[in-house]
Amino acid sequence: MLHIELKQIRVTFPQPEGGELLAVDRFDLQVQRGEFVTIVGPSGCGKSTLLSVVDGLVRSSSGQVHVEGMLVTGPGPDRALVFQEFALLPWRTVEGNIGLGLELQHKLSSRRIKELVLHYINMVGLQGFERHYPYQLSGGMRQRVGIARALAVNPEILLMDEPFAALDAQTREIMSVELLRIWEQDKKTVLFITHSIDESVYLADRVVVMSSRPGRVKEIIQVGLPRPRGLAIKDAPEFVRLRRHIWDLLEEEVRRQVDGKEDRA
Amino acid sequence: MSTLRYRRYDTVYLGAIGIIGALLVWELAARLRLADPVLISSPMLVAGALRGWAVSGALWRDLGTTLYELVIAIGASALVGIPLGVIMGWNRPAEYALDPFIWLLYSTPLVSFWPLFIIWLGIGANAIIALAFLFSIVQIVINTMVGVKGIDPVLVRCARSFNARAVDLFFKVTLPGALPMIVAGLRLALGRALIGVIVGELFSSNAGLGFHISFYGTRLQFADVFAGLFVIVIVGVGMSQAIRLLESRLVRWKS
Missing domain, CATH: 3.40.50.300 (P-loop containing nucleotide triphosphate hydrolases)
Incomplete structure (x- = not known):
């Protein structure tokens, strides 16, 4: 199709x-x-x-x-974008960054966003880093955050x-x-x-x-x-x-x- | 040659030794009459003057007046300066239109406005606050503008790719991104506001730390003058340390 x-x-x-x-x-x-x-x-x-x-x-x-x-x-x-430069907000933790797209859409309650964020943290293998800031992560981990943020809004593309x-x-x-x-x-x-x-x-x-x-x-x-x-x-x-x-x-x-x-x- | 490594407390404790040494030299110079004790006073006399000032209650009144003027001036600067800086950082035409005023305020010796303030606002706190406001606002406007302009464009692109509303773009990207610069601007502005307040009080007023200095200065009571200076230094250092504390809390995310 x-x-x-x-x-x-x-x-x-x-x-x-x-x-x-x-x-x-x-x-x-x-x-x-x-x-x-x-x-x-x-x-x-x-x-x-x-x-x-x-x-x-x-x-x-x-x-x-x-x-x-x-x-x-x-x-x-x-549609959701994943950037070469990761484009993470440096003042937000891993959790906060992954939830950004959902927040900006204003469709879900903050509790629901938290649940979804947790799900995607697990999916990209960032358990234990929820409260870390981007500067505390390696490049690969940062892009995992970028990917999780894009996936979290459940885009089709x-x-x-x-x-x-x-x-x-x-x-x-x-x-x-x-x-x-x-x-x-x-x-x-x-x-x-x-x-x-x-x-x-x-x-x-x-x-x-x-x-x-x-x-x-x-x-x-x-x-x-x-x-x-x-x-x-x-x-x-x-x-x-x-x-x-x-x-x-x-x-x-x-x-x-x-x-x-x-x-x- | 081996390099000596200094630990953090070494700087504190060596700094204290430096200050104590200087006080000792000062005290000795006065006692041994190496310089005229009337002019240079002495640490013991200054301590006495400070005690007298505190006991009479005038210290608290003067300190309260100065702090009141300082807080109002810096608060007004932040209230007016941050929005102005944001507008200038966001909008090119606004930046170009407001730029001349910023440079005017930055390069003019603002003390020359003093006679006007006295006539417009009268002798006392209002004129002093106006002077300190003008002294400090430029720093806040410039820092805010630079902070807003310095936002990484890829972050804006990212927010827009999620269809961010303008309000969200401002509160979730622009403002937090500019915050470190804004707070740094506040710290610089505070120093300038303190100068404005003290200068205003020195010129004409009937209360405040600057007034205390000029009052005793004209009477050649230099122990009291030094006591006034001492309290001003404490206020300056204390305030900038408070902002540093705020800074380190707000920008924990910086590596």
Whole structure:
């Protein structure tokens, strides 16, 4: 069943010196309900912008996003964002941060919020850290809070903007395993931005490879690897083949970008 | 060479030794007539003056007057300054429109307004409060504005992605985020307000710690002047310590 539909998305940003920067152009994508879609692309290709458009924080210059057939005009309770920079309120404890989205929605009593927060603390494995402030947590734990906060509002769609990019390599691996474990529980629709090819294949049902700026769909790759997946799957011949293929696609783009930069310098 | 490590109580106790040493030198200088005892008084005489001041009850009246003026002035500064700072931090046009006044207040020697205050408000507490208010408000406005502007934009983006109402955005993101800067501004403003109050009392009044100093100063009773200074120092240190305490309670979340 079709869940998210992006039609001919085009995003431009006005430049300080005048003129416009074309960030995303003619972007088409259809995401099925319960599907895990990752988007990889060279840095600066507009993938984060694209996610903000789906969330409704940024308006596309033309084209439309439909969620369940409804036109997206702004943020809604059916979608929740997870940020690369975690975006935790430093003056709130783990509990307070996880409850933020629920509080801002003004739909539940504070007692009900507390119960839900407890549930999600357990889900992301932060028992015992309820009263800790963000500065007392490691990067991986902070992003667990970010994920729990997004899950707590029970969205139908999880939008993840390079959520593990600020973590070290080992923590990153562990977090992607954890994310799949959580996702397997209720299979929300996920749109996950990353620049890690490994991560994109490991997590996804489908990988969208973007071109360098302006960001367009270069190719969409079906990942047929069986679930649930352990880290060992990264050694499977099929995984290696997909990784190779995506790298070949990206290499072209990255080279073009790097050469372009050198031309200008 | 080995580095000596000092523990926390060492600083307290070495500081106390420094102060006691200075008092000793002062007392000796007066007793041995190394300087004119009439001009420099002496710690023993100051202690005596302080006791007399307290016993007569005038100390409590003067201290009460000064504290009253200080609290009203700083309270009014906070009440007016924090909202102004928030508006300036949130709204560019408002910032540009109000900026000249802030700089005017910041760079003008505000004491030059004194004759006007006396005429407008009369001699006494009102004129003094007005002066201390002007002395202290700028610090609060500037700090609040900087605090509001310094909010991490990703936090605002996050709140907006949850469809936050404007009121929530203000009370749950902007204000708590700016709070450390606001409290720091209050601490600086308090020091300036105290200067305003004391200067006002020195110039013209009939009560307060500044009045005590100018009254005995003109009569060349310097032990009483030093006693007045001593109490002012206590007030200044005590107030800024109280705000520090508030600060450490409010910003426990800072690493």
